[in-house]
Amino acid sequence: MAANILLVEDEPAIQELIAANLARAGHHIVRAADAESAQRIVREALPDLVLLDWMLPGMSGIEFARRLRADERTRSIPIIMLTARGEEHDKVTGLETGADDYITKPFSPRELVARIKAVLRRRAPQTTEDPVELGGLRLDPATHRVAAGAQAIVLGPTEFRLLHFLMTHPERVHSRGQLLDQVWGDHVFVEERTVDVHIRRLRAALESTGHHQLIQTVRGSGYRFSTQVESTGVQ
């Protein structure tokens, strides 16, 4: 599984060690040495997960986690806190600010990779290689294949990622901006109508088996993958 992980850690040696281990596990790492630069990075592209040191110069890791949770756009990014503190009340504070998990230094690289995998599986299933089956479609991230029963469906890379995200977050409406953030990783330099273009291509590819109806337009809001056909608000 490959996820885009934002590592916020001010100690160069620890940053280097973590980054090397996560890269070996197949992840893409973006590094920040303080919360202020991490904020700038997040403003441009949403990571799949934030690995966040508690003690940072300037804004603390806890404060940064609070800000991520307070903002609609960044609210659901999984966060794992890293800390040298092992005391119970600190752990509670960390989890109360909305961290998904909490790792006390020193930790083994293997433990870190395993904890990241567990959080991603729970919170960002589109980054895992688990096959998804829904509404008569089967999507396998490991082989990059989509099938409706015995019939293979050929998709371009963007349509594949789009369908993967929609199938792992079904029955929910996603705005064009959210889809750009989640599927393109860029909501600043890509135009929203790009989403419409790829939704059209995705529907066209699904049409021969009748599965295009799973991709629904919710007028004024965005798109949704739904196995329930609705009579209102759907084109």
Ligand code: CA
């Ligand atoms: Ca630190």
